[in-house]
Structure formats: structure tokens, C-alpha cells
Amino acid sequence: MKTLELGTTPSLGEVPDTMKAFVIRADREGEPKDAMRVEDMPIPDVGPNEVLVLVMAAGVNFNGIWAARGKPVSTMKMHPDEPFHIAGSDAAGIVWKVGSAIRRWKVGEEVVLHCNQSCRECPECNGGDPLACEQQKIWGYETNWGSFAQFCKVQGQQLLPRPKHLTWEESASYGLTLFTAYRMLMAQAQVKPGDNVLVWGASGGLGVFAIQLCKLAGARPIAVVSGDDKARLVQELGAEMIINRNEFDLSKGPAESRRFGKKIRELTGGEDPDIVFEHVGQYTFPTSVLVAKRFGKIVICGATSGYELTFDVRYLWMRQKRIIGSHFANTHQAEIANRMMIEKKIRPVLDQVFEFEDTPRAHQLMADNKHKGKMSIRVQTPRP
Numbered sequence: 001m002k003t004l005e006l007g008t009t010p011s012l013g014e015v016p017d018t019m020k021a022f023v024i025r026a027d028r029e030g031e032p033k034d035a036m037r038v039e040d041m042p043i044p045d046v047g048p049n050e051v052l053v054l055v056m057a058a059g060v061n062f063n064g065i066w067a068a069r070g071k072p073v074s075t076m077k078m079h080p081d082e083p084f085h086i087a088g089s090d091a092a093g094i095v096w097k098v099g100s101a102i103r104r105w106k107v108g109e110e111v112v113l114h115c116n117q118s119c120r121e122c123p124e125c126n127g128g129d130p131l132a133c134e135q136q137k138i139w140g141y142e143t144n145w146g147s148f149a150q151f152c153k154v155q156g157q158q159l160l161p162r163p164k165h166l167t168w169e170e171s172a173s174y175g176l177t178l179f180t181a182y183r184m185l186m187a188q189a190q191v192k193p194g195d196n197v198l199v200w201g202a203s204g205g206l207g208v209f210a211i212q213l214c215k216l217a218g219a220r221p222i223a224v225v226s227g228d229d230k231a232r233l234v235q236e237l238g239a240e241m242i243i244n245r246n247e248f249d250l251s252k253g254p255a256e257s258r259r260f261g262k263k264i265r266e267l268t269g270g271e272d273p274d275i276v277f278e279h280v281g282q283y284t285f286p287t288s289v290l291v292a293k294r295f296g297k298i299v300i301c302g303a304t305s306g307y308e309l310t311f312d313v314r315y316l317w318m319r320q321k322r323i324i325g326s327h328f329a330n331t332h333q334a335e336i337a338n339r340m341m342i343e344k345k346i347r348p349v350l351d352q353v354f355e356f357e358d359t360p361r362a363h364q365l366m367a368d369n370k371h372k373g374k375m376s377i378r379v380q381t382p383r384p
């Protein structure tokens with residue numbers, strides 16, 4: 001049996017039998033530092049429309065934390081035939097083996113991956129939006145064989161060209177959050193020049209790209225952060241209006257939310273947000289609905305602080321606001337946003353790089369909100 005040891009690379013296209021992977025199992029679901037452990041795992045074979053990618057670097061995302069915790073849903077229930085989970089929905093790597101139906105990509109090409117999988121056969125996948133496909137899943141969260149391993153297995157349509165001006169670590173860092181922020185702002189909320197956009201968690205994974213996309217679209221981001229170093233980061237990205245959320249206790253109710261709204265108006269010159277970029281959920285959502293402008297939009301893709309939301313619906317109907325759900329991005333949107341990265345219109349915001357063995361620690365930092373921007377893991381990329 002041929003085992004691929006860390007720090008070694010097989011010759012191009014040669015597939016060993018086993019690889020090192022960080023694995024979550026049902027009996028150790030919990031905080032990432034306990035749930036994710038290195039194991040020798042078999043290297044999966046590819047189907048006709050699939051591709052095996054040698055992972056040079058992998059990007060850390062919040063869904064690795066949900067997968068580790070097994071809450072609100074255990075990933076084991078999502079792929080019951082494989083009662084283990086290799087997380088990781090972002091990677092940059094080298095095409096190592098292609099399925100018999102793959103025509104666009106060849107062994108040896110350098111790629112980044114987007115994380116949407118769908119059936120590729122239904123009407124939604126052919127002329128509609130693959131996010132509406134009944135079999136739509138997020139690779140590395142709802143499916144197995146994610147990127148915290150020496151090899152990962154993806155559908156051919158997930159491959160995108162790697163921006164050659166970036167390092168492997170930078171290339172692996174941006175896909176999931178950039179493509180999600182792109183769909184939220186450009187497709188779902190249809191941001192326009194001049195719009196005021198309230199961006200919660202502006203120095204986080206989604207936020208750093210929301211700020212850059214707003215600037216590119218000619219909109220005016222209002223960046224919410226929780227500290228001075230995070231404020232400096234969003235300033236570097238072009239945010240001029242910044243709010244430190246520690247100056248408010250939004251759990252106190254509507255009076256405090258109104259005070260937050262007053263702060264927004266002080267910064268904008270009296271205007272309320274046309275768009276609220278939401279992913280925090282329970283803690284911020286009542287404020288988001290209250291502060292949005294009349295006829296404004298609240299676009300939401302996540303709920304870090306809790307998914308059961310309560311809010312005063314009178315602000316929604318009397319002022320005719322809209323709540324818009326959004327989830328990742330389709331291949332076309334991912335391709336456009338990736339091109340923005342290739343053309344240097346958007347930049348990666350890689351704050352920290354970790355070695356493979358530190359994968360659980362990197363996730364734990366994110367779980368504890370002790371990070372900013374994006375974090376990457378070196379897998380096959382040589383240590384400096």
C-alpha cells in the first residue's frame with residue numbers, strides 16, 4: 001500500500017492509496033480543537049464528471065466549525081454512507097486525475113475551487129440556477145472529501161483558474177466568502193452606485209469582500225467591527241464609515257438599536273442603509289430590520305450568533321422593507337468574481353497562514369472570533 005506522507009509529492013498524476021486528512025467523527029463532535037484529528041484515509045476514486053485535486057493550500061471557513069460541532073446538524077447525517085467527515089470548502093491545487101467525461105481541464109492545471117455541487121442534469125442546472133437544484137449541496141460541508149486533506153474530490157464544474165499572481169495560500173483563501181458576498185450584493189440585493197450598505201462583521205471573511213465589492217460598485221459601505229485593529233483593516237480596504245459595535249449593547253432592545261441607527265445617520269449625512277449585509281443573525285437581526293431604509297433590503301446568508309430570529313415586523317411592513325435569503329453562488333457568479341481576483345480588482349485578505357497540523361487551532365481561533373480577514377492552511381505547499 002502506497003501512503004502519501006506529508007512533505008512529499010508523488011509524480012504528476014500518480015495516485016497513492018492513502019493520504020493524511022483531518023477527520024471529524026460522530027463520537028468526537030464538539031469544538032474544532034477536539035473534533036478534528038489527522039488520520040490516514042483512502043484516496044477516493046473519481047466518477048466520470050469528477051476531478052481529484054492535489055491540495056496545495058486550503059482555506060478556513062466557518063462551516064468547518066459547524067461541521068466540527070455537529071450542530072445545528074451533524075454532517076454524518078448528510079452523507080450516511082460515509083460516517084466520517086473531511087471538512088474544507090476552499091482549496092487551491094493541481095488537477096491530478098480527471099473523470100472520463102471531463103473535457104475542460106487537464107492533469108497538471110492549477111486551479112481554485114468553488115464549493116457548489118448540484119446534479120448538472122435538471123432544468124435548474126441547465127438554464128436556471130444550480131442553487132435551486134434539488135440535489136444542491138455545499139462541498140466540504142454537506143459532502144465529504146473536502147480540502148483539509150492532501151487530495152480532495154470535486155465535480156468538474158467546481159474548477160476555476162488560479163490567479164497566478166497570488167501565492168498558493170492566498171489562492172486558497174478567498175473563494176467561499178468572495179463568491180457568497182458577490183451573489184448577496186450583486187445578484188440578490190442588486191447594489192447600485194450611491195447605495196449605503198451596512199456591513200456587519202466587516203473585517204471577517206465575508207465582510208472584507210463585501211467592503212471591496214461595495215467600493216467597486218460605487219456604493220458606500222458602513223463597516224461594523226469590534227476593535228481598533230479590525231477598524232484599521234477595513235479602512236485599508238476603503239471603508240470610510242466605521243462603527244465599533246462594542247459601543248452598543250444591541251441585546252438591550254429597540255432603544256439601543258435606534259441609537260445605533262442614529263450613529264449610522266451621523267456617518268452618512270442623515271441617510272439610512274439601502275442594504276444591510278447580514279450573516280450574524282440572532283444578535284443583530286432586529287437592529288438590521290429597524291435601521292434599514294424604507295423599501296430597503298436585508299440580505300442574509302448566515303446566523304453566527306443563532307438562527308432563531310425575532311424582530312418587530314411592523315418596521316418591515318409599514319416601511320416596506322425586504323428580507324432576502326442568499327446562499328453561496330452558482331458557477332457563473334463564482335467565475336465572474338474569480339475573474340475580478342485574476343484582474344486584481346479585488347484582493348485577497350489573508351491574515352494568517354497555518355501548517356497542516358494546526359488546522360484545528362485555526363478553526364478554533366475563528367470559533368472564538370480571535371481572527372480577522374481570512375486564514376489558510378499549507379497542505380502540499382512547502383513550508384517557507
Ligand code: NAP
Pocket residue numbers: 061062063176177180200201202203204205206207224225226227230245279280283284301302303304305326327328329366369372373
Ligand atoms: P468570520 O470570518 O468569523 O466573520 C464574521 C464576523 O462577524 C466576525 O469577524 C465578527 O466581527 C462578526 N461577529 C461575530 N459575532 C458577532 C456578533 N455577536 N455581533 C456582531 N458581529 C459579530 O465568518 P464569515 O466567513 O464572514 O461567515 C460569517 C457567517 O456567515 C458564518 O455563520 C458562516 O457560516 C456564514 N456563511 C454563510 C455562507 C452561505 O453561503 N450561506 C457563506 C459564507 C459564510 P466583529 O467582532 O469585528 O464584529
